[in-house]
Amino acid sequence: MSIEVVNITKSYKNFTALKDVSLQIPEGELVALLGPSGSGKTTLLRLIAGLEQPEQGSILFNGEDNTDRDVRERRVGFVFQHYALFRHMNIFDNIAFGLTVRSRKTRPSKQEIHERVHSLLKLVQLEGLAHRYPSQLSGGQRQRVALARALAVEPKFLLLDEPFGALDTKVRQELRRWLRHLHGKLGLTILFVTHDQEEAMELADQVVVMNEGRVEQVGPPEEIYNYPANPFVYSFLGRVNLFRGRIQNGIVKLGEAEFETDSVQQPGEYPAIGYMRPHDVEVSLTPKWEQSVQAQIRHISPLGPIVRLDLKRLDTEEVFEAELTRQRFTELGLAEKAIVYVTLHNLSFYVDSQPAQAPSPAFIPLQASI
Numbered sequence: 001m002s003i004e005v006v007n008i009t010k011s012y013k014n015f016t017a018l019k020d021v022s023l024q025i026p027e028g029e030l031v032a033l034l035g036p037s038g039s040g041k042t043t044l045l046r047l048i049a050g051l052e053q054p055e056q057g058s059i060l061f062n063g064e065d066n067t068d069r070d071v072r073e074r075r076v077g078f079v080f081q082h083y084a085l086f087r088h089m090n091i092f093d094n095i096a097f098g099l100t101v102r103s104r105k106t107r108p109s110k111q112e113i114h115e116r117v118h119s120l121l122k123l124v125q126l127e128g129l130a131h132r133y134p135s136q137l138s139g140g141q142r143q144r145v146a147l148a149r150a151l152a153v154e155p156k157f158l159l160l161d162e163p164f165g166a167l168d169t170k171v172r173q174e175l176r177r178w179l180r181h182l183h184g185k186l187g188l189t190i191l192f193v194t195h196d197q198e199e200a201m202e203l204a205d206q207v208v209v210m211n212e213g214r215v216e217q218v219g220p221p222e223e224i225y226n227y228p229a230n231p232f233v234y235s236f237l238g239r240v241n242l243f244r245g246r247i248q249n250g251i252v253k254l255g256e257a258e259f260e261t262d263s264v265q266q267p268g269e270y271p272a273i274g275y276m277r278p279h280d281v282e283v284s285l286t287p288k289w290e291q292s293v294q295a296q297i298r299h300i301s302p303l304g305p306i307v308r309l310d311l312k313r314l315d316t317e318e319v320f321e322a323e324l325t326r327q328r329f330t331e332l333g334l335a336e337k338a339i340v341y342v343t344l345h346n347l348s349f350y351v352d353s354q355p356a357q358a359p360s361p362a363f364i365p366l367q368a369s370i
Contacts, residue, residue, distance in 0.1 A: 001062050001156040001189050002027040003048060008057035010043055017043040019213040021057075025191060025206075030183045032200035033193045035210035036236070041193040044210075045159050048191065050074045061156065077155030079146050081162040085134040091145055092117055092130040098153040120148040123182070140171040144178070151186075160192035164199065172196075176203055197237050201225065209233050231350045234275045241281070241320040243274035243344070252349055255315035257291040259347060274347045278308065281322035282343040285332060292341040295320075300336055302326070309334070311342065 003025040010018040018040045025031050033041040046052045048059055050071035058067045066074055085094050093100075095117045099108055108116070121127050124144040134142055143163060150158060163179075164172040180203055183190055194200050200207050201221040209216045209224060209232075217229040228234035245254035248269040252259045259274075282288070298319070299310040307329040309322045322342065324332075334340065 003157065003189065003191065004060040004063070005044070005048065006058045006060065008044070008047060008054045008059070010040075010047060010052070010054050017213055018047075018054075021213070021215055023208060023215060023218070025189060027062075027189055028187050029205040030180070030190045030203060031192070031206045031208060032204035033191065033208050033210060034195070034197065034200040034236075035216075036195060038212070039210040040213040041195075041210055042161055045161055045191065045193050049076045049078050049159050051078075075153070075156045077150030077153065077158040079143075079150050079158065079160045079163050081165045085142060085145060085149075087134055090131050090133055091121070091126065091137070094134070094145055095120055095149045095152050098149060116152060117148075120151055123151070123185075124148045125178070138171070139167045140175055143167065143175060147179075147182075155188075157189035157191065160190065162193055162195070165194075165196075172199070179203065201237075209236065211236075228275075228348070231273070231275065234348065234350075239278050239321060241274075241276050241278060243276075243316075243318060243320070243347070245272050245274065246270065247272040247349065254344075255293060255313060255318075257293050257315075257344065259291065259349075272349045274344070274349050276344055276347045278321040278323040280345040280347075281311075281320070282345060283309065283322050283324060283328075283332065283334070284341050284343070287341045289343050292343045295340055295342050297334060297336050297338050297340060300334065311340075313342075314339075 003023075005021060005023040008018050008021045009016070021040070021044065023044075033044060035041050043052070047054055050066070050069060050073075054067065058065055060066065061074070086097065089097070096113050099113050099116070102108075118127075118130070121130060124147060126141060126144055126148070129137065129141070134145070137145065147158075147160075147163075164175050167175065176199060179190075192203070201224075204221060206218060207221050207224045208218050211232050217224055217233050219227075224233065225237050228237065234240055243254045245252055246269055247253075250260060252272050252274070254272075254274055284292070294314040295311040296314065297309055298312055301308040301310070305326055307324050307326055309324065310319065311322055312319050332340075
């Protein structure tokens with residue numbers, strides 16, 4: 001089932017949680033709502049579920065307006081971060097709950113309920129645990145029970161609110177793979193909320209980046225990461241270095257380094273901020289390009305297969321990070337306080353296109369060529 005959100009606004013007293021948000025979620029896709037706390041992710045999820053009502057705008061399922069429909073009429077499977085399982089019920093009864101509380105006309109027979117619950121236990125790989133209680137299960141197992149309970153009522157789509165947020169790292173990674181496999185088997189439309197960039201990039205077909213009640217960018221994970229629409233998206237997705245400089249006639253100057261951009265040349269001079277990932281910083285013992293600049297190693301952090309360097313440019317004294325493979329680090333024989341040459345690859349410049357005194361500057365991304 002496809003979901004369409006059209007010009008939704010939602011406020012709580014003096015706080016506007018969503019500001020004229022529009023979004024299209026195609027049928028059968030696994031979509032992540034990604035953003036910092038307070039960006040409006042959970043509010044949007046609750047509006048789609050029917051747990052709350054918008055002040056303006058509409059919510060459509062397969063093109064049909066569901067804005068004013070009751071949560072029960074929407075047939076939504078909703079999974080919370082903290083499972084919300086009934087402690088006094090065993091696993092079988094927890095999963096069957098949504099079926100047993102239906103009216104007599106729509107309630108399946110006991111045999112049908114038994115077959116459906118055991119089929120779901122097999123699907124979520126919890127066969128043989130039907131008579132245990134939630135307290136007897138691990139966190140990952142309880143989350144799978146919560147998913148099975150949501151699936152038991154045959155929802156039109158699934159909404160997951162930080163489904164793995166209460167779990168440790170290893171269990172989260174295992175459940176991500178499991179959820180991706182489950183989605184492939186069921187083909188359901190799944191919308192999940194997360195503030196974990198890695199989780200969104202690993203799981204989702206599409207990522208919706210939100211900030212302060214607005215949608216900043218929508219796209220496949222690779223597109224969002226490699227072609228961020230604005231400085232917020234770039235900064236939010238992974239580690240980032242910032243270099244401040246000026247742009248004039250298509251030439252950006254960052255200290256002693258100069259870069260040509262493929263932008264339309266604008267008259268005048270503007271502030272420019274270069275954004276780049278630590279893994280795009282090339283470190284060497286001798287200058288390799290005209291744009292290479294000298295930097296001093298301030299700190300070395302071995303992190304498993306990579307080594308992170310804290311560096312300070314000698315021309316501007318800006319502090320930034322570089323990430324090297326352990327093999328490359330060993331080849332260079334680097335040590336703290338050593339002087340190295342760095343080359344900045346894949347810089348994206350965001351340029352203030354308005355006069356310096358303008359209160360609301362617009363940003364234009366400019367790709368640098370080396």
